[in-house]
Each structure stands twice: as structure tokens, then as C-alpha cells.
Amino acid sequence: MSGFCDQAWQHTVKLQQAMLEHPFNEELADGxxxxxxxxxxxxxxARYLVGFGRALAVAAARAPEPGDLSFFAGAARExxxxxxxxxxxxxxxxxxxxxDLAAIETSPTCLGYTSYLLAVAQTEGYPELIAALLPCFWVYHHVGVDILGRQDGGGDEAGDGNPYRAWIDTYADDExxxxxxxxxxxxxxAAAAADDATRERMLAAFTRACEYEWMFWDSAYRLEAWPTKHLRPGAPGA
Structure with missing residues (x-):
């Protein structure tokens, strides 16, 4: 029988494929x-990573195994x-x-994803937390490897000439x-040591984080803005 992670990936396989096929990543791949x-x-x-790092630090503090403590603490620094x-x-x-960066407002999706991870860190157990953190590692590697495969299969025009090659290489490498x-x-x-109810919560956390990963690509492609922006004090027409 396959482990929890294999089952969770299969549970979200449509989401994983949709991320590879999203216009953001299709266009990232061809430059x-x-x-x-x-x-x-x-x-x-950049803003998401701060919240992600804090959630990783909580995972490190709760990790029962010294090796996992070291990993999650190092990942927070990374x-x-x-x-x-x-x-x-x-x-x-x-x-x-x-x-220029300050003028780019934090999007609803970015705030939602970071808030979700920090909420899991504060209200759920260690197994649920690391299940929610896993997609940010796994999805990025999956997307990076897929894009790199397209680069290497497409010659110099699709590879070294891609202005986003440094990003691609970061998430596709062996480290x-x-x-x-x-x-x-x-x-x-953690799943192997958990009861059925905890594993269900872990699967729900993993799935929700995968949904946020798709939403993150999509929100960037749409240049997502707050739909209530025009209702703020001082906004034109407010």
C-alpha cells in the first residue's frame, strides 16, 4: 500500500496537471x-515566503524527530x-x-494563503501543519522539473534564452x-503514526494548500486586485 503522500498526490492529480497547464506556467516555460x-x-x-517561513519555524519547534527539527528550521531560513x-x-x-515594490499591493490570494498556513500553525497539530506545508515544496519542484524538461527539449531558443531560466533552475535542481x-x-x-481522523485532516490541509498554489499562479496571471479597492476612503468615486 502506498504512503500518505502518494495518496494525497493522487487525490489532487487534477490540480497538479492544471498547474502545469496554467497560462502563467505555459508562458513561463517558453519565456x-x-x-x-x-x-x-x-x-x-516575496511576501508569502515570510509567512511560509514563520509556519516552518512552528513546524520545527513541534517536530518530534531531531532530523525533522533541523530540516524545517533550515527550510525556514532558506x-x-x-x-x-x-x-x-x-x-x-x-x-x-x-x-515600486511597495506600490504593488498584497493580493487577496497571497494574504489568504499565508493566513491559512499561519492559522493551521496555530490551531492544528504538527501532522496537519506539515501536510499543509508540503505542497509549497512539492508543487514547485513538480512545476520546475516539468518546465525544465520543456526547456531542455526545445533547444537554445527555449532554454538559455529564457529570461526566467534562473527561477526554473532553482526549483528543478537536485538540492x-x-x-x-x-x-x-x-x-x-507523521501520517503513519496518526489515527484516521488526523489523516483526514492532513489530506484536507494538503488539498487546500494545493488549491492555494493554483490560485497563486492564477492571481499573478490576472494581476489580482482587491475587488473592494474602489470603495476605500479617498478612492475615485468612493
Whole structure:
């Protein structure tokens, strides 16, 4: 019988395929994604990573195994320091100042996803929390490997000439694959020790986080704004 993670992936297989086929990732793969959409995505992702890092830190504090404590603590640092460096490299390339970034408002989806992870960290147990954190590792690697395969199969025009190749390489490399494997092992171990009710909550948390992953790509592609923005004090027509 397969482990929890394999079952959870199969449970969300339509979502996983939909992420590969989303216009954001299709255009990221061939290098045609507009700079405006990628900049918006990066601004949202940089903010998301802060909340993700905090949730990882909670997982580290609760981890029963020293190895898992080390992994989640290291992943928290990676999210806040290393991955943000990738964003900052693109910000510098695009000539975006701090004022430019501040002008990009945090989207409803970004706020919703980070708030969800932090809510799970505060109100659910360790098994549910790491199940909710797993998609950010696994989905990004899945998408990165898929896109890299398209790059390497498409010659120089689709590969080295892609302005987003640094992003692709970050999430498709072997080191990130190892992080995914380590997180999966921790989740499978927690599920194996849990009762049926806890495993159901873990599956629900994993699924909801996968839904947020799809929504994150989609919100960036749509340059999602708050639908109530025009009702704020001082807004035109308010």
C-alpha cells in the first residue's frame, strides 16, 4: 500500500496537471510571460515566503524527530534568506525600487494563503501543519522539473534564452528535490503514526494548500486586485 503522500498526490492529480497547464506556467516555460505578470508574482511570492517561513519555524519547534527539527528550521531560513535573494536578483534586473515594490499591493490570494498556513500553525497539530506545508515544496519542484524538461527539449531558443531560466533552475535542481523528499518522509512518518481522523485532516490541509498554489499562479496571471479597492476612503468615486 502506498504512503500518505502518494495518496494525497493522487487525490489532487487534477490540480497538479492544471498547474502545469496554467497560462502563467505555459508562458513561463517558453519565456513569453510578460514582465508585468512576473514582477507581480515575485512581489507576492516575496511576501508569502515570510509567512511560509514563520509556519516552518512552528513546524520545527513541534517536530518530534531531531532530523525533522533541523530540516524545517533550515527550510525556514532558506525561505526567508536564500529564496528572497532570487527575487531580489530579478528586482535588480528589472530596475524595481523599494517604492515600486511597495506600490504593488498584497493580493487577496497571497494574504489568504499565508493566513491559512499561519492559522493551521496555530490551531492544528504538527501532522496537519506539515501536510499543509508540503505542497509549497512539492508543487514547485513538480512545476520546475516539468518546465525544465520543456526547456531542455526545445533547444537554445527555449532554454538559455529564457529570461526566467534562473527561477526554473532553482526549483528543478537536485538540492530542491532532496528537500521535497525530506519533507515527504516527515509527512509520511507523521501520517503513519496518526489515527484516521488526523489523516483526514492532513489530506484536507494538503488539498487546500494545493488549491492555494493554483490560485497563486492564477492571481499573478490576472494581476489580482482587491475587488473592494474602489470603495476605500479617498478612492475615485468612493
Amino acid at each position: 513569453s510571460l510578460s514582465r508585468e505578470r512576473f514582477q507581480f508574482y515575485l512581489a507576492q511570492d 525561505a526567508v534568506v536564500v529564496e528572497r535573494a532570487l527575487h531580489e536578483g530579478y528586482f535588480a534586473r528589472f530596475g524595481l525600487s523599494e517604492a 530542491f528535490a532532496q528537500a521535497v523528499a525530506t519533507c515527504r518522509t516527515a509527512v509520511d512518518r
